[in-house]
Amino acid sequence: MAIDYNSRIPNNVNLSDNRRLQRALEEWQPKFLDWWGDMGPAGFQAREAYLRTAISVDSQGWAHFDYVKMPDYRWGIFLAEPEADRKVNFGDHKGEAAWQEVPGEYRGVLRRLIVTQGDTEPASVEQQRLLGQTCPSLYDMRNLFQVNVEEGRHLWAMVYLLDAYFGRDGREEAEALLQRRSGDDDKPRILGAFNEATPDWLSFFMFTFFTDRDGKFQLASLAESGFDPLSRTCRFMLTEEAHHMFVGETGISRVIQRTCEIMRDFKTDDVRKHGAIDLPTLQKYLNFHFSVSVDLFGSEISTNAANYYTMGIKGRFDETRIGDDHKLTDASYKVLEAHGDGFREVEASALTALNERLRDDYVADCARGVMRWNQIIKRHGIDFELKLPHRAFHRQIGQFAELKVSPEGKIVSQAEWDARHHDWLPTEDDRLFVISLMKPVTEIGKYAGWIAPPARGINNQPVDFEYVRA
Ligand code: BYC
Numbered sequence: 001m002a003i004d005y006n007s008r009i010p011n012n013v014n015l016s017d018n019r020r021l022q023r024a025l026e027e028w029q030p031k032f033l034d035w036w037g038d039m040g041p042a043g044f045q046a047r048e049a050y051l052r053t054a055i056s057v058d059s060q061g062w063a064h065f066d067y068v069k070m071p072d073y074r075w076g077i078f079l080a081e082p083e084a085d086r087k088v089n090f091g092d093h094k095g096e097a098a099w100q101e102v103p104g105e106y107r108g109v110l111r112r113l114i115v116t117q118g119d120t121e122p123a124s125v126e127q128q129r130l131l132g133q134t135c136p137s138l139y140d141m142r143n144l145f146q147v148n149v150e151e152g153r154h155l156w157a158m159v160y161l162l163d164a165y166f167g168r169d170g171r172e173e174a175e176a177l178l179q180r181r182s183g184d185d186d187k188p189r190i191l192g193a194f195n196e197a198t199p200d201w202l203s204f205f206m207f208t209f210f211t212d213r214d215g216k217f218q219l220a221s222l223a224e225s226g227f228d229p230l231s232r233t234c235r236f237m238l239t240e241e242a243h244h245m246f247v248g249e250t251g252i253s254r255v256i257q258r259t260c261e262i263m264r265d266f267k268t269d270d271v272r273k274h275g276a277i278d279l280p281t282l283q284k285y286l287n288f289h290f291s292v293s294v295d296l297f298g299s300e301i302s303t304n305a306a307n308y309y310t311m312g313i314k315g316r317f318d319e320t321r322i323g324d325d326h327k328l329t330d331a332s333y334k335v336l337e338a339h340g341d342g343f344r345e346v347e348a349s350a351l352t353a354l355n356e357r358l359r360d361d362y363v364a365d366c367a368r369g370v371m372r373w374n375q376i377i378k379r380h381g382i383d384f385e386l387k388l389p390h391r392a393f394h395r396q397i398g399q400f401a402e403l404k405v406s407p408e409g410k411i412v413s414q415a416e417w418d419a420r421h422h423d424w425l426p427t428e429d430d431r432l433f434v435i436s437l438m439k440p441v442t443e444i445g446k447y448a449g450w451i452a453p454p455a456r457g458i459n460n461q462p463v464d465f466e467y468v469r470a
Contacts, residue, residue, distance in 0.1 A: 003054060003078060010054075010076030013160070024163040025077075028174055032155070035178045036071065040125055041148055044132045045071050049145045049468045050458065052243075054078050065459045067469065073149045077160045080235035088226030090319055090326040091312035098228040102165045106311050110227060111166050113314065115173050116190050117222065118158030119180065120215070121151045123194035124207070126182040131204055134438035136448035139457065140201070142467035143247045147208065150240045157233045165229065192396055193292040200434050201451075202255065202277060206289035209248030209369060214296040216241050217317055217362045224315030249369050250454060255282065256373055257452040260380035272433060275449045279377070279384045281434070284426045286386060287407055290366065291394035297359040299398040300335050306351035316354065317361040333357055336392070338403060341411045343392060363391060394425065442468075 003012045008026060015022050037045065048067040053074055086098040102110055125148050135141035155177060162170035180187045183195045193211050198204050219241060223234040255277055262271045271278050298305065308314035309328065316322060324331065331350035336343045350357070367388055374385050390409030392400035404417035407424050426434075437450045445464025447453045457463045 003076065010074045011078070013077050013079060013164075015077065018164075021164050024171055024174075025160065028159060028163070028171075031175070031178055032075070032152075032159075033071065035122065036125075036152060039122070039129060039181070040070065040152070041132045041145060042129050044141075044145070044468070045069065047468050047470060049142050050461070050465070051142070051146055051149060052459070063459075070145060070149060073152070075149070075153050075156050077156060078153075078236050079229065079232040082228070082232060086228060086231075088312040089224060090315050091226070091310045092327075093226055093312040094326055096226075096312075098226050098231070100228055102227060106227075106313060107166070109308065109311065110230070110313055111162070111169060111173065113222070113308070114158050114161050114166075114230065115177070117218065118155055118162070118173075118177050119190045120194050121155040121158065122177060123180075123182045123189035123191075124148075124151050124198075124211075126189075127194065127196070127198040127207070128204060131198065131201060134201065134440050135442065136201055136451045137441050137446060137453070138444060138467040139447075139454060139463060139465075140251070140451075141442070142458065144204070145468070147212075147244050147247060150244070153240070154237050157237055161229060161233060192295055196292060199431070200438050201251070202282075202285055202434050203289070205248050205251030205255065206285050207248070208244050209252060210286075210289040210293040210366065211296070212241060212244040212248060213362060213365060214293050216245065217358055217365075218296075220317050221314050221319075221358060224319040226312035249372070251451075252282070252373060253376055254452040254454060255450065256376045258450055260377055260382055261452070263382055264380050275437060277434060277437070277450055279382075279386070281426070281430050283386055284424065284430060285434075286370075287389045287393065288425050290388055292396075294359055294363070294391050295395060295397040297362065298355040300356045300359075301348060301352045301399070302355045303352060305354040306349070309351060309354055317358055337399070338392075338411060342409060343390075359391065363388065389424070 003010050004016070007016055009015060009022070009029065015025070046069060048069055050065060051068050051073065052063055052065050053068070054064070088094055088096045088098055128144060128148060131144055132141055135144065159174045159177065162174045166173070180189050182189045183197060188195045198207055216238065219234045219238050223231050223238065225231045225234070259271050259276045259279060259282070262274045262276045263269060266274060269278065319326065328350040332347040333350040333353040333356065334345045335348045335353050335356045337346050370386050370388055377384055377386070387407070389407035390405060392403060392405040392409060393407050394405070395401050404412050404414055406412050406420070412420070437448070439448065441448045444466050453463050457465050458467065
């Protein structure tokens with residue numbers, strides 16, 4: 001489906017046929033650009049970056065690469081192709097035709113979910129705002145900007161839904177999405193992880209691996225929605241999300257690669273003095289980012305999640321591939337509960353356990369990535385394994401938030417936590433050390449000493465391509 005690039009807002013939703021919506025979005029556009037100017041990548045707005053833009057939503061058309069100054073990026077509204085005769089595939093309305101309009105009784109709930117999803121997008125741009133100034137290479141700088149402009153587009157995707165389907169309330173929410181600020185005491189972003197700082201590139205790679213992966217699973221569940229415009233929007237967003245996780249996974253792989261090379265070449269574990277990041281520090285960053293990201297799935301037992309499902313608004317990951325009744329009224333699902341100084345599995349209602357089920361899918365996906373990282377370590381003959389911490393470790397949300405739990409999954413006393421948490425989470429010293437490595441490298445084809453160059457460039461370009469130019 002071709003995208004109309006001639007209008008002020010590129011789109012494939014026939015915006016020019018809907019004057020009211022077009023006006024609402026054209027009024028929001030300059031406010032978005034002001035926000036981008038204030039909160040987007042600091043210091044690089046006039047530079048030309050080699051970015052990918054969608055020119056149509058089919059598999060060939062959306063990967064068009066060219067140099068662009070970020071403020072000139074064509075943010076727009078792109079929905080995946082409609083599926084003929086699509087149905088609501090789960091919950092009380094299973095089998096009914098998918099909704100093209102918001103069902104009146106679900107208006108509030110849907111708006112809330114769309115706002116929560118939308119809020120994460122500008123939040124991540126705000127969190128990453130200063131990273132361009134310490135990039136390890138032009139290749140990495142370009143990847144950062146690609147992620148940033150696409151998060152901006154994901155905000156557009158949610159604002160489109162708010163403006164198109166939620167009238168005045170939707171317009172107010174669209175404004176509020178540009179008012180909240182990541183980490184702000186008075187008007188913070190909605191979800192915890194999006195108020196954490198991303199002060200260095202190690203944090204950025206961990207964020208794009210762990211937190212963008214939450215995006216993958218949340219978007220995939222919303223892509224199952226009976227509200228068809230939400231489903232189509234999320235399906236297209238998922239194609240962009242894949243690149244963000246690639247940036248995270250390969251970013252950490254390259255850090256590990258460099259660390260292992262130094263360990264091997266200098267026959268030492270003390271790689272810090274050679275300007276690399278030691279594996280135990282990587283483990284601590286991993287522990288932190290995994291734990292704040294598993295929080296994003298909400299409480300283990302959630303009536304909200306049960307309601308979203310029963311209403312047909314938010315499904316499971318790969319809902320239509322699961323072989324059950326897609327109603328779950330009598331089904332159960334295993335969840336963990338604290339028992340002694342550890343945990344045991346108990347049966348819970350499958351409906352209220354839906355957050356936990358999605359978290360299970362997420363944890364399994366993370367584990368596959370960690371396994372690939374460990375293969376790099378193994379290939380270097382080094383006896384060290386990165387591990388995902390126990391899911392109850394360092395939680396702020398849900399039933400484990402009250403507990404102190406070690407990464408191995410042992411419930412510990414406050415005193416033991418106080419004595420040991422420096423071994424489990426990055427300390428001030430660790431953070432200062434990582435930040436001390438963050439010196440910008442902007443010469444074409446050069447890479448910072450703490451990270452290996454990528455195996456290949458973007459869009460078949462060489463690794464010494466001028467990915468960002470003056
Ligand atoms: N922080 O029943 P509960 C992405 C609130 S990432 C703060 O436990 P529920 C991206 C919850 O709102 C994907 N508050 O949870 C990645 C509720 O508040 P109220 C983002 C939290 O509702 C990288 C209360 O606690 N998309 O795209 O079942 C870069 C009890 O709720 C948190 C979505 O999240 C938290 N971590 O599920 C860029 C999808 N967790 O109602 C982008 C839309 C829970 O009592 N959101 N609370 O005031 C949802 O589906 C659900 O809102 C949640 C929570 C899964 C987040």
